Amino acid sequence: xxxxxxxxxxxxxxxxxxxxxxxxxxxxxVIAFDPAEGAEEKTRQVVKSVWSSLEKLGLAADASMDRLxxxxxxxxxxxxxxxxxxxxxxxxxxKKSVLTSIDQYAKPDAIxxxxxxxxxxxTLQEGLQYPGRVIVxxxxxxxxxxxxxELVGGEATTAQIIEQAKSYYKSVQMKPLVINKExxxxxxxxxxxxxxxxxxxxxxxxxxxxxEIDAAIIYGAGLRWAQMGPFxxxxxxxxxxxxxxxxxxxxxxxxxxxxxxxxxELTDELKEKVIEGCESHAGDVTISELESKRNEFLVKLxxxxxxxxxxxxx
Amino acid sequence: xxxxxxxxxxxxxxxxxxxxxxxxxxxxxVIAFDPAEGAEEKTRQVVKSVWSSLEKLGLAADASMDRLxxxxxxxxxxxxxxxxxxxxxxxxxxKKSVLTSIDQYAKPDAIxxxxxxxxxxxTLQEGLQYPGRVIVxxxxxxxxxxxxxELVGGEATTAQIIEQAKSYYKSVQMKPLVINKExxxxxxxxxxxxxxxxxxxxxxxxxxxxxEIDAAIIYGAGLRWAQMGPFxxxxxxxxxxxxxxxxxxxxxxxxxxxxxxxxxELTDELKEKVIEGCESHAGDVTISELESKRNEFLVKLxxxxxxxxxxxxx
Numbered sequence: 001x002x003x004x005x006x007x008x009x010x011x012x013x014x015x016x017x018x019x020x021x022x023x024x025x026x027x028x029x030v031i032a033f034d035p036a037e038g039a040e041e042k043t044r045q046v047v048k049s050v051w052s053s054l055e056k057l058g059l060a061a062d063a064s065m066d067r068l069x070x071x072x073x074x075x076x077x078x079x080x081x082x083x084x085x086x087x088x089x090x091x092x093x094x095k096k097s098v099l100t101s102i103d104q105y106a107k108p109d110a111i112x113x114x115x116x117x118x119x120x121x122x123t124l125q126e127g128l129q130y131p132g133r134v135i136v137x138x139x140x141x142x143x144x145x146x147x148x149x150e151l152v153g154g155e156a157t158t159a160q161i162i163e164q165a166k167s168y169y170k171s172v173q174m175k176p177l178v179i180n181k182e183x184x185x186x187x188x189x190x191x192x193x194x195x196x197x198x199x200x201x202x203x204x205x206x207x208x209x210x211x212e213i214d215a216a217i218i219y220g221a222g223l224r225w226a227q228m229g230p231f232x233x234x235x236x237x238x239x240x241x242x243x244x245x246x247x248x249x250x251x252x253x254x255x256x257x258x259x260x261x262x263x264x265e266l267t268d269e270l271k272e273k274v275i276e277g278c279e280s281h282a283g284d285v286t287i288s289e290l291e292s293k294r295n296e297f298l299v300k301l302x303x304x305x306x307x308x309x310x311x312x313x314x
Numbered sequence: 315x316x317x318x319x320x321x322x323x324x325x326x327x328x329x330x331x332x333x334x335x336x337x338x339x340x341x342x343x344v345i346a347f348d349p350a351e352g353a354e355e356k357t358r359q360v361v362k363s364v365w366s367s368l369e370k371l372g373l374a375a376d377a378s379m380d381r382l383x384x385x386x387x388x389x390x391x392x393x394x395x396x397x398x399x400x401x402x403x404x405x406x407x408x409k410k411s412v413l414t415s416i417d418q419y420a421k422p423d424a425i426x427x428x429x430x431x432x433x434x435x436x437t438l439q440e441g442l443q444y445p446g447r448v449i450v451x452x453x454x455x456x457x458x459x460x461x462x463x464e465l466v467g468g469e470a471t472t473a474q475i476i477e478q479a480k481s482y483y484k485s486v487q488m489k490p491l492v493i494n495k496e497x498x499x500x501x502x503x504x505x506x507x508x509x510x511x512x513x514x515x516x517x518x519x520x521x522x523x524x525x526e527i528d529a530a531i532i533y534g535a536g537l538r539w540a541q542m543g544p545f546x547x548x549x550x551x552x553x554x555x556x557x558x559x560x561x562x563x564x565x566x567x568x569x570x571x572x573x574x575x576x577x578x579e580l581t582d583e584l585k586e587k588v589i590e591g592c593e594s595h596a597g598d599v600t601i602s603e604l605e606s607k608r609n610e611f612l613v614k615l616x617x618x619x620x621x622x623x624x625x626x627x628x
Contacts (some may be wrong), residue, residue: 014553090563118567140534141551148534175533181521185567188530190516191509192544197568198508199544207495214543216502219489220454220462222543225536227611229528230506230513236608237455239328243589249404253432254511275557294550297541297622304618308611 003171004028008081010074010098012039015115016087017046018143020068023085025051025144026172027060029067033077040070050144056299057145057173074098075105082107083168085137087115095124103128111165113137113151117189120182121154132156135165138186139174145298147175150186191230211280226301227308317485318342322395324388324412326353329429330401331360332457334382339365339458340486341374343381347391354384364458370613371459371487388412389419396421397482399451401429409438417442425479427451427465431503434496435468446470449479452500453488459612461489464500505544525594540615541622 007023009016012034020043023030032043047065054063071077078084084106088098095116102112112134114124125131136152149169153162162178169176179187202208208216224233231243238246321337323330326348334357337344346357361379368377385391392398398420402412409430416426426448428438439445450466463483467476476492483490493501516522522530538547545557552560 014551090567140538146534146537148530150530175529177526177529177533179522179526181519183519183521187516187522187527188534190512191527191531192535193567194508194512195505196544196548198504200568202501202504205495205497207497208493208501210545212491212493213501213505214545215489215491216462216464217505217539217543218541219491220460220502221506222536222539222541223460223612223615224454224608225531226540226615227532227536227608229531229536230510231524231528234510237328242593247589253404253507254514275561279556293622294538294541297618298537300618301537301540301615304611304614308607 004082004168006031006081008033008077008084009087010034010077010084010102011087011089012036012043013087013089014141015139015143016085017043018141019085019087019115019139021047021050021054021144022172022174024065024068025054025057025059025063027062027067028172029069031069031071031077031081033071033074043070044068050142053296053299054144057302074101078102078106078110080107081110083165084110084112085115086112090117090119092119092123095119096126099124099128099134103130103134106130106133109133111135111161111168113165113169115139118185120184121152121157122182123154125154125156132158132161135161136186137165137169138189140188142294142298145302147173147302148188149174149176150179150188151176152179152182152186154182318396318482320345320395322347322391322398323401324348324391324398324416325401325403326350326357327401327403328455329453329457330399331357332455333399333401333429333453335361335364335368335458336486336488338379338382339368339371339373339377341376341381342486343383345383345385345391345395347385347388357384358382364456367610367613368458371616388415392416392420392424394421395424397479398424398426399429400426404430404432406433406437409433410440413438413442413448417444417448420444420447423447425449425475425482427479427483429453432499434498435466435471436496437468439468439470446472446475449475450500451479451483452503454502456608456612459616461487461616462502463488463490464493464502465490466493466496466500468496 007028007030009020009030009032012020012032016034020030020032024047047068051065084102086095086098086102088094095114099112106112108130110133114134114136115138116136117138121134121136125134128134131154134154135157136150138150140146140148151162151165151169166176166178185193199213202213203210234246235243238244321342321344323334323344323346326334326346330348334344334346338361361382365379398416400409400412400416402408409428413426420426422444424447428448428450429452430450431452435448435450439448442448445468448468449471450464452464454460454462465476465479480490480492499507513527516527517524548560549557552558
């Protein structure tokens with residue numbers, strides 16, 4: 001049995017369902033709440049459809065799809081939970097209102113992780129009874145496969161709470177990355193967003209299509225980034241002298257106009273280009289077929305990288 | 315035998331040597347030139363050390379390390395070559411001076427690919443006798459493994475030259491990405507540079523260490539980007555409605571201050587943080603050990619992704 005006996009998941013969209021699948025696969029009891037019609041049925045369908053990926057990754061001995069319960073109020077969902085994962089829409093007012101209810105009914109020593117991709121923990125903590133236990137715990141899609149979770153405490157959070165949270169997320173086979181300074185977008189999304197903004201500019205300016213940009217990442221940097229991040233990758237590109245040589249050689253390029261500095265206006269025309277680009281790239285293959293293919297790939301890739309990741313202390 | 319009988323490689327740094335290894339592995343005769351002392355010995359050592367990776371990727375039947383010749387002038391190197399790959403330092407004056415010599419001695423129908431990561435083909439073509447055949451052919455490190463090569467013609471380049479170049483690079487197992495609009499940094503480096511600039515800001519502001527940033531990529535987006543680029547990845551994050559839903563949900567975040575908009579000043583302090591971060595992350599492992607590990611990983615990963623890449627028309 002997992003060290004977390006009971007987990008609550010509030011909000012069951014793509015991210016919430018991803019968490020549910022991960023928690024179930026790791027042998028937790030999961031209590032879920034989502035007011036949307038048909039939410040329970042949809043979640044059970046998602047869990048069933050990704051279970052084979054979870055099996056390939058390795059299920060906990062006592063893992064079972066049957067350990068999922070849907071309830072009809074936040075109170076019932078959170079009252080006995082050790083960890084509560086919040087995944088409601090990414091709007092400060094919505095998140096704060098839901099967190100206020102969770103705060104009211106949760107055990108004082110429960111940890112409340114918000115999946116927010118951009119909001120700071122201190123903002124989410126304002127006005128709560130036990131603010132310190134509300135932290136950012138930001139996962140990556142598909143949550144049931146990708147191991148990264150960014151943990152960021154707010155002003156009221158103690159080191160002990162972060163340690164407890166780290167231990168919880170590690171117990172469900174994640175790689176918690178503790179970030180000590182709060183900024184909007186945390187770390188991973190800022191990096192992705194920088195690349196994304198530049199990609200939108202390239203499409204907007206007619207330099208490349210979405211499919212060409214995808215190819216420019218897949219066949220080049222993407223292959224390297226699955227094993228090493230941008231820094232260690234460049235450390236190797238510098239030859240025997242590593243990053244020192246790299247910065248001497250390419251540092252001056254920082255002064256060159258190699259990126260656009262502002263995000264482009266998301267005009268209807270740009271939106272259509274991007275949507276059309278993805279839809280035509282995907283062709284007749286449905287999103288769900290793409291997902292199966294991605295999942296099979298990621299499971300094998302995770303096996304592969306296990307042997308090759310440079311040791312990391314984080 | 316490869317359709318390119320003879321290839322010339324001018325400049326044998328990390329990139330030039332990467333090209334030599336790829337060309338030899340694909341059964342080409344390679345003639346190399348580099349004025350630096352000990353260049354030939356170093357190149358032969360590199361080729362030898364990466365040959366086992368080339369074997370795992372699949373050598374051409376007639377591939378041999380012995381088909382490499384070093385010569386002592388540009389004239390000898392290029393006079394019989396079908397394809398000439400230029401890899402001298404990334405400075406416009408240096409590149410133009412070397413290209414002027416190559417242009418003088420090469421066969422008129424030879425193709426001259428420059429490995430430049432940032433300079434535009436039209437700039438490189440200025441003042442040459444046969445300018446159209448000089449194109450950007452920008453590869454990615456390690457060149458003997460990563461398949462991406464960006465091809466960009468200049469004002470003098472015809473569609474026929476680009477087609478010929480595409481065919482040449484395909485014959486050495488590459489994925490040529492033809493870019494129809496010239497911009498500094500082409501496409502892939504603009505994307506990488508955007509992420510890199512943001513990463514430097516995060517280090518500069520004390521938000522995360524280089525190792526933490528690497529982890530933020532490896533365990534999350536990097537795993538996805540080895541198979542799908544940023545667009546198709548987000549297409550899947552949007553659920554059944556794909557990119558359309560994604561843009562509705564996260565489009566507004568483009569207005570948020572989620573990235574820094576200017577590259578940070580590369581102060582000595584920032585340089586040291588970055589260098590120290592990489593060196594301490596690498597620890598006792600030498601660059602060359604990291605390279606072997608990376609190569610083994612990439613060879614297996616390439617095998618894996620072969621089955622899972624979404625069909626791409628580019």
